[in-house]
Amino acid sequence: MQRLAAAALIAAVAFAGTASAGTVNLTLDGVQPRGGRILVTVQSRDQFMKPAQTSGAVLDGSSSGQLKVALPNVPAGDYAISVLHDADQSWGMTMGADGKPAEGWTMNKAGDLRAKPTFDQVKVSLDGDASLTQTMMYPK
Template identity: 45%
Template sequence: MQAVQKAALAAALSSLVLMGAGSALAGDVVITVTGVQARGGDLLVGLQNAAQFMKHEGDHGEIIKAPAAGTRVVTLKDVPPGDYSVSVLHDLNGDQQMALANGMPAEGWAMVRGETLRAAPTFDQVRFTVPASGDARVNVAMQYPSVR
C-alpha cells in the first residue's frame, strides 16, 4: 500500500460500526477475519454500500473488544441484497479512525482482496455481493504495518 491516499483510507476505515434496520429480504453476512494480532485496542468490522464507500458511513457493523490473536468470525444480521465492501480496522488508540504515519496505515486493516491493493481502493476492487437468495460469506486478511 505504498501510494495510499491518506484521506481516502482514513475515511473508509474510520466509522464502521453504524447499525441499520433489517429488511424483509435480508440475509446474514459471515465475515472471517484472518491474521488478527493481539495488540490491544478494538477490531471494528463494518459494511458499506457504493454510496457510503470511503465515507464516514455504514449500515452494519460490530466491535470486537481487545481481540485475541488468530481468526475472528463476525456475523452481521439482516443485510439487504446488494453489493458491499467490508472494512476492518484494528483501532489501537481508540479514536475509531485509521492512524497514519507518513501517509501509510499505522494500524491493522482489512478489505476484500486487500492484500492486492497498492493504492486507495475503488469500490469495484473490494466489493462482494449479498444475493437475494440468502446469506454471504466473506474472508478478509488483516494487513499490519511493520513494528519498528
C-alpha cells in the same frame, strides 16, 4: 389486456422478492493482539469510506488468531466490507509518516491493493446469507 398487465405486475413483484436480506458471516484471519478495538463495517457505494454503514460490529482488539463475527440483516446488493484494528481508539485509520496505514486493516482483495481503494475494487455482491474470510494486514 388488463389480465396481461396484472400478470406482469405479479411477476415483477415475485421477481423483486427473490433478493433478500441475509447474515454475513465474516472470518478474520491473522488478527494480532494490539489492544483497542476492531471495527467492522458493511458499506454501500454511497457510504464507502464515510462515517455511515449498513451493518457493523465492534470487537475486542486484544484477541489474536482468528475472529468470527455475524453481521445480520444485510439487504441484497453490492457492499464493501472493511475492517480496522483501531489500536489507538481514535475511531479512524491512523496513518504513518510514510502515508501508509499505521494500524491493522483488511477488506476484499486487500493483498492486491497498492493505493487508496475504490468501491469497485473491493465490492462483494450479496444476496442472502454469505460466508467470507479476510486476512488482516498489519504494518511491519
